[in-house]
Amino acid sequence: MRKQEKQKSLNVRWKEGTRTKANAADTYRFFESVREKNNGELDLDYAVDASRDKKSPLHNEIEWDDKKAGHEYRKEQIKYFVRTIEIIYDNAPLPVRAYESIKVERVPANDDENKSRTRNVYLSTEEILGSEDGRSQLLGQAIRDALAFKRRYAALSELSKIISVIDAEIDKIAKAEMAK
Numbered sequence: 001m002r003k004q005e006k007q008k009s010l011n012v013r014w015k016e017g018t019r020t021k022a023n024a025a026d027t028y029r030f031f032e033s034v035r036e037k038n039n040g041e042l043d044l045d046y047a048v049d050a051s052r053d054k055k056s057p058l059h060n061e062i063e064w065d066d067k068k069a070g071h072e073y074r075k076e077q078i079k080y081f082v083r084t085i086e087i088i089y090d091n092a093p094l095p096v097r098a099y100e101s102i103k104v105e106r107v108p109a110n111d112d113e114n115k116s117r118t119r120n121v122y123l124s125t126e127e128i129l130g131s132e133d134g135r136s137q138l139l140g141q142a143i144r145d146a147l148a149f150k151r152r153y154a155a156l157s158e159l160s161k162i163i164s165v166i167d168a169e170i171d172k173i174a175k176a177e178m179a180k
Helices: 024-036 042-050 071-084 125-130 133-155 157-179
Strands: 010-015 085-089 099-105 118-124
Touching: 010 024, 024 042, 024 085, 042 071, 071 085, 071 099, 099 133, 118 125, 125 133, 133 157
Parallel strands: none
Antiparallel strands: 010 085, 099 118
């Protein structure tokens, strides 16, 4: 397992194009407090409930009118903010998503025996990269995304060099995995 170096964050910001008036740093601290209360997981249900507080940085960003939106829609609104908050590290060339979604094992309750043993959760990207399983899942998603990019834009000759690099890097990763 490659140990992820602890990176010092310089700045928290919204991904370019994010539609919000909420402050990114305040929202990041809010999400971190949600994680602290939920064993490191950014629990969407808890985040929605905590956003009801008028002091929450996301309170004014969530649709609270039950005639217009229900709880599941509010969770989607929270997901939008989770997916668009970025951290700029001093030793990284590009901003990094603060949180990623990965599958984790769950312990089923007695009445849950037939339900899936895995569930998707949001964890900090730094934490995911520090875990062999998390890093592997994130790399797998990155490869799927790269292949989707390749399929979508293969007809554009202007992108042929990028597509060649994608192919070469995926081959290199596959060979490294087979060598393990």
